[in-house]
Amino acid sequence: MTADVRAITIRRPWSSCIASNQPGAKRVENRGAGTSHRGILLIHEGKTVDVDAFADRRVADLLTPHRDAHEQPGVGAVIAVAQLTDVHYAAGGGCCAPWGEIWHHGPKSVVRAVHLVLADVRPLPRPVPARGALGLWTPPEDVTAQVLWQIPKQVAR
């Protein structure tokens, strides 16, 4: 039986902040739309870098002293596996601090942010190359297989 798996493409340095196991690592992804998916979410790192994000205090605090490594182009691969445990609109007064934003700046307008809450994030020993996409996407079966064999079975079942 194949697990229900989705993937999400995230740019550096945000992807680095999610794949991190340091205290204060990013466990909320801010998006402009929700999803009914729960469970396994592959964290795919795109190839472009959000250079401005290095000025973000949360990012700087988390990635110091390894910032240089994260300024390199992204790997274009699945770098971690997470459990998507909850999806909700940002509360009016804010929630999911410090990573949860209240507003999401989309291509056309600013909308209330949707928080994708992540748990049990496991960085992969060997990132799995894949082509990214917008929104949540279904990874090819061979990619899913190469990811899941790297993590303990209780995560995938």
Ligand SMILES: [Zn+2]
């Ligand atoms: Zn929240």
